[in-house]
Amino acid sequence: MASRGSGCGPEARTGIMSPMRVRFAPSPTGALHIGGARAALYNWLMARGSGGTMVLRIEDTDRERSTPENVEQILDALRWLQIDWDEGPISQVERSGRHEEVLQQLLDAGHAYRSTATGDDVKAYKAEHGADKGFRGTPEAEGAVRLRVPDEGATVVHDLVRGDTTFQHVHLDDPVIARADGTALYNFAVAVDDADAGITHVVRGEDHLSNTPKQLLVYVAMGVEPPQFAHLPLLHGPDGKKLSKRHGAASVQELRDAGYLPAAIRNYIALLGWGDTDDETLISTDELVRRFDVSRVSKNPAQFDEKKLRWMNGRYLRGLSLDELTAELEAFTGRTGLREAVAISREKIQTLADFWPLAGFIFDGPTDGDEKARAKWLTEEGRATLGAAHDALAALPAWDHPSIEAALQEVLEARELKPGALFQPIRVALAGTAVSPGIFETLTVLGREPSLERIAAAR
RNA sequence: GCCCCCAUGGUCUAGUGGUUAUGACGCUCGCCUUUCACGCGAGAGAUCGCGGGUUCGAGCCCCGCUGGGGGUACCA
Structure with a gap:
């Protein structure tokens, strides 16, 4: 397990430190959410700021959700945002051979065992023994593979943004790490893949915090030093609820269709949950790379505020040269010969999508709806x-x-x-x-x- | 149910024991002006979730509570 304090002191500050190896590992469930985009951006900022490496891995062990189209959507969104990667995309399923290998090692070493116990069996066990006794199965010849959690002690997650979080082993059930057919499950596959890739910092959403002790236990079983962790607060919609497709423009493809610029989105998203002592609001990507410090990420969830993004996007729009803006607008509208119209409209629009309703009449004649x-x-x-x-x-x-x-x-x-x-x-x-x-x-x-x-x- | 995390104006934030509690978006008003917008200026808006402590002194430390969120899958 990580040595004490490895994740907390000032030495954990990111930036000009030794090269980092970070990764963005989305599961391809469809469009890239802005929460995911932010995680990708933070990882990217850390890699670029430290001269490190950004690895892209697709967590596709859930075959039903992982379609080529879904994967392409994610890559597409990332490319559009100009968040690039140095290694990958690595497919998690393609590493199944390696997963089986490690699984066998854990089985042989007694760190894991097979069991036919079902989820219901676990619940029944808990009901009988109380909450302070984690489920521990008995090894069988077949069944799913469970990781053996020690009865005593605790696992502490040293988190760059929230400090130490302690999980008592008695509260943990032996987690299933592979299906009965031998295919790896998430909490096992991530640890193996991150370890093999030499990942130094795992930066991801807070929804993974509770799973981290299980992953840490996998590292222990493998005898490998774990990476440092940083769990980002989740993003909420305007109603304070978890952000989802129902709450306005939540995916980067929607943002693109709404006429936002990648640079503005990067700036806005970077500030959604992170700020430094400087009061600056408009921060170029280069400067973001220089200034971003994951240990200064705020701990509380943030709401996505499209009004502020609109304002910021307007500032970026006006920061473009006439030629650049014209090119953007011509690509966005699919029209050509817009330059003159752009020149007289630029100060009145905040998004690319605002342009045509404002100036389209120049080309298509007066609108008759008003x-x-x-x-x-x-x-x-x-x-x-x-x-x-x-x-x-x-x-x-x-x-x-x-x-x-x-x-x-x-x-x-x-x-x-x-x-x-x-x-x-x-x-x-x-x-x-x-x-x-x-x-x-x-x-x-x-x-x-x-x-x-x-x-x-x-x- | 159990485990874990979080809590500063409507929103995002600064703040790390002593400040008139920071800045930005939004909102209101004014200026500019050919509408809107841009730009500029001003203003309203926070008993720092609540209650106890510790301290000469607490947004900052401790405890409890409440509220919100996450996890608890042979999903990721």
Whole structure:
């Protein structure tokens, strides 16, 4: 077992220490959840920050859930987030030969035994002997393989984020580590695989904390020094309940479809449960790599707040060059020739998905869904104003921003109108709605003929 | 039931025995302004879950409770 204190002191701080070998080991149950994404990111940050190695392993020992499609979804999400790995993906089932080998060693050494006892048998045993007596089976010739847990003593998990947690052996039942057919079960396979891969730090969700003593016992049985552990608090949805597909955008594919940038997601997710003494909120990935320290991860569960992610994503969007943003938007919408429209829309959008509803009218014509805007601005008076605007614009020798602005200012003064009384009808005529990029910019980008046509059609 | 973890404004956090309890998102108001947004400025919002201790002094230490979460599979 780990020597005392190996997980707690300041020497456990991550960063410029000796190279770490970390791993992200998802079970392929479908889309990558943001909780999983965060675990992946933290591991990646530790590896990159220490010059270490990131191993990707797929925990696919549950054959029913592990389909190639599910695996591909995970890899896809990781790649999109730009979280790369140095080794793997390793398939856990493909290591079954090795698992059987170690299993036989434990069997031979008496650290494990076969038993036909079922879960019901264990429950019956507990009911009879009370809670303070863990189930200990008697070896049989066949059946599932159970790990022998010592009756005395305790196993303590030295955790980088929560300190020491002690599990009394009397509370532990001998866990099944392999099915009757010899195939390995999770708590056994992880330990063997992590040990073989030379993993130095296991960073994963808190849902694994209670299983850790079982895994530690496997290390002891194998006679191998265990890695250090860090259990991350779970993420909750807006209602305080566990985050799931029902609670909004919970998977990275959903986030991608919602128009978020990988860099923004990395920044946001890194801060979900981790913060350092610096007050900085916008932190580049490079800086994250430099600053991330797993021992400073907070112990309490965090709620995913999409509003904050939206804000942050907007900041990242505006941090992109026009070319970069245009490329993102063209990929996102599947359209081309967006550059001019992007230039006049960029400060009004927070996600990639915000762009088309705001500026799509430039390409596809005015939207016709906004009855309220039409009713409010295309009144008789509004249409009369539109007529004046049309004539002023039509008379323009040059179609550019300064000319357009000057012409419209003249109309404003000549008719003694408040700005909104002129600009809003024009906006509705061009876009069909009361929200759009700046009106002079829009007119300029739209071009003379389309602009005049739309204004004429609405007047 | 049993085992384990957690608890600072609505949300994410700073805080490690002595601070007017930090910053950010969100919210409200103001400025800017052609709507919205961006940007800038200001403001509201926390009896630090509750109750006991220890201490001259507790958000920080101890105990109990409550609440939330996780585990308790021949799932991962």
